[in-house]
Amino acid sequence: DTAVSQTPKYLVTQMGNDKSIKCEQNLGHDTMYWYKQDSKKFLKIMFSYNNKELIINETVPNRFSPKSPDKAHLNLHINSLELGDSAVYFCASSLPTSGAVVTGELFFGEGSRLTVL
Amino acid sequence: DQQVKQNSPSLSVQEGRISILNCDYTNSMFDYFLWYKKYPAEGPTFLISISSIKDKNEDGRFTVFLNKSAKHLSLHIVPSQPGDSAVYFCAAGSIWGAQKLVFGQGTRLTINP
Numbered sequence: 550d551t552a553v554s555q556t557p558k559y560l561v562t563q564m565g566n567d568k569s570i571k572c573e574q575n576l577g578h579d580t581m582y583w584y585k586q587d588s589k590k591f592l593k594i595m596f597s598y599n600n601k602e603l604i605i606n607e608t609v610p611n612r613f614s615p616k617s618p619d620k621a622h623l624n625l626h627i628n629s630l631e632l633g634d635s636a637v638y639f640c641a642s643s644l645p646t647s648g649a650v651v652t653g654e655l656f657f658g659e660g661s662r663l664t665v666l
Numbered sequence: 667d668q669q670v671k672q673n674s675p676s677l678s679v680q681e682g683r684i685s686i687l688n689c690d691y692t693n694s695m696f697d698y699f700l701w702y703k704k705y706p707a708e709g710p711t712f713l714i715s716i717s718s719i720k721d722k723n724e725d726g727r728f729t730v731f732l733n734k735s736a737k738h739l740s741l742h743i744v745p746s747q748p749g750d751s752a753v754y755f756c757a758a759g760s761i762w763g764a765q766k767l768v769f770g771q772g773t774r775l776t777i778n779p
Contacts, residue, residue, distance in 0.1 A: 553709070580765060584769075589771060590771040590772050591668065591769060591770070591771045592710070592755065592757075592769035593769070594766050594767065594768075597765065597766065605765075605766055607766075639709055639710075641709070643765060653698050653700050653715060653757070653759045653765065653767055654700065654712045654715065655710075655712070655767060656712075657702075657709030657710050657711070658709050659707065659708055659709050660707075660708075660709055
């Protein structure tokens with residue numbers, strides 16, 4: 550039973566195409582994220598949703614559109630794919646920060662490797 | 667402008683010895699720090715964390731040290747085991763940062779038998 554699952558794990562596509570990556574978590578968390586790991590290996594946050602509401606949008610091109618149909622799902626749709634979009638995209642979830650209790654612990658999916666040709 | 671940096675891309679340690687992974691940060695507003703471990707083809711998994719009000723946190727073989735004045739933290743693994751071979755990411759966040767974690771670029775640790 551995978552806690553945070555992403556599909557597909559691998560995606561190879563041509564420039565200009567539109568693609569989606571889906572993410573589901575069964576941990577009962579309210580907050581979900583998309584992170585991008587680029588060629589330099591840094592993991593950078595793209596979006597965060599808390600109970601279906603967008604709370605973080607890190608200056609990501611508007612070709613990237615997250616959608617959260619419910620708090621257990623956060624999908625990422627990418628329009629007009631470019632070569633620079635090639636990366637590994639990680640979905641994650643966490644408990645919400647509550648008062649003084651801050652752990653920052655994220656639960657990650659296995660990642661979706663996107664290759665744009 | 668990377669606020670969290672891991673300057674060693676790789677580290678090789680003999681089994682049974684101590685592994686020390688280092689991380690530097692620039693933003694003094696960070697108030698909690700975490701280490702994640704990542705195996706190939708898997709997502710990062712949480713290992714250990716530390717609040718900025720502490721300078722040390724220990725969990726079994728893993729200890730994280732925080733030096734706020736130097737804006738530096740380190741992860742000590744002792745004794746190192748073959749299963750510790752993985753990429754280790756340092757991350758930092760702020761309680762005012764809407765749970766946004768800033769990650770370093772990772773250090774690949776190899777434990778040699």
